[in-house]
Amino acid sequence: MIKIAITGTIGSGKTECSRIIEDLGYSVFNCDERVNQLYLEDDKRIQELKSIFPTSYQKGKWNKKEIANEIFQDSLKKEKLETIIYPVLLEEMKEAMEIEKDIFIAEVPLLFQIGWDKYFDEILVVTCDDAVAIQRLVTKRGMSELDAKRRLLHQQKNPIKIERATKIIYNNTNVLDLKKQIEMWLDKEIIKDGVKR
Numbered sequence: 290m291i292k293i294a295i296t297g298t299i300g301s302g303k304t305e306c307s308r309i310i311e312d313l314g315y316s317v318f319n320c321d322e323r324v325n326q327l328y329l330e331d332d333k334r335i336q337e338l339k340s341i342f343p344t345s346y347q348k349g350k351w352n353k354k355e356i357a358n359e360i361f362q363d364s365l366k367k368e369k370l371e372t373i374i375y376p377v378l379l380e381e382m383k384e385a386m387e388i389e390k391d392i393f394i395a396e397v398p399l400l401f402q403i404g405w406d407k408y409f410d411e412i413l414v415v416t417c418d419d420a421v422a423i424q425r426l427v428t429k430r431g432m433s434e435l436d437a438k439r440r441l442l443h444q445q446k447n448p449i450k451i452e453r454a455t456k457i458i459y460n461n462t463n464v465l466d467l468k469k470q471i472e473m474w475l476d477k478e479i480i481k482d483g484v485k486r
Contacts, residue, residue: 291479292386292393292408296400297415298444300422300437302460302467306415307396309468313475318385318395320378325353327374334373341369361443375403383408392479401450411479414454417461 295310295317297303307317328338328351338346342359345352360367386393386408400406417425419441426437451457456478458470 290386290389290391290393291410293395293411293413293479294400294406294409295394295396295413295415296398296450298422298450299398299440300425301415301417302425303396303398303415305464305467306413306458306460306471307394309464309471310394310475313472315392315394316389318382318393320382320395320397323378323381324374327377334377337373338370341366361440371403379405401453406453411455412453413456413458413474414450415458415460416451417459421461 295303295306297306304319304321307319311317327334329335329349335346338351342351342356345355345359356370360370382395382405385395395409397405400409400412406412422441423434423437426432426440427434432440456474458467458474460467460470
């Protein structure tokens with residue numbers, strides 16, 4: 290079995306990449322989506338999270354934007370959050386790997402920062418120019434240009450990720466071009482080694 294991780298900085302289009310791969314008939318373990326679910330599962334976990342973010346939980350819902358702002362400004366809160374969520378997420382990801390027979394694909398935004406690259410055979414880094422990423426964050430996520438620039442500034446730089454990638458996809462144009470690049474990569478570099486859909 291081959292294990293593939295998809296990663297990239299915010300605004301690069303890694304989630305769009307995952308959607309395209311799913312449309313092509315593959316399953317993708319989406320770490321961000323699973324984290325969102327973990328926030329709402331297990332009473333003990335919820336209480337632990339509420340002790341860190343007491344004002345961010347109202348009427349059974351988390352204010353993710355508020356949490357994102359808090360951990361962006363407070364590294365201690367970020368570390369506490371990670372110790373609650375990541376061990377559970379890693380265990381679930383490993384279990385999902387065991388189920389797959391031919392190919393396992395996961396979207397892992399913080400792949401290198403948390404040291405999970407060691408669990409994968411192939412690492413696909415989706416990247417784009419900073420100006421493109423900022424424009425996407427402003428138009429698609431409603432961030433101000435200043436906030437978008439700050440988020441990019443505090444993320445691990447693309448050159449570091451590119452250096453450790455086994456495949457790089459440049460996503461500076463549109464979805465059609467992105468899809469073409471993904472299809473070529475899967476058909477010529479992944480399937481050729483005998484891995485079947």
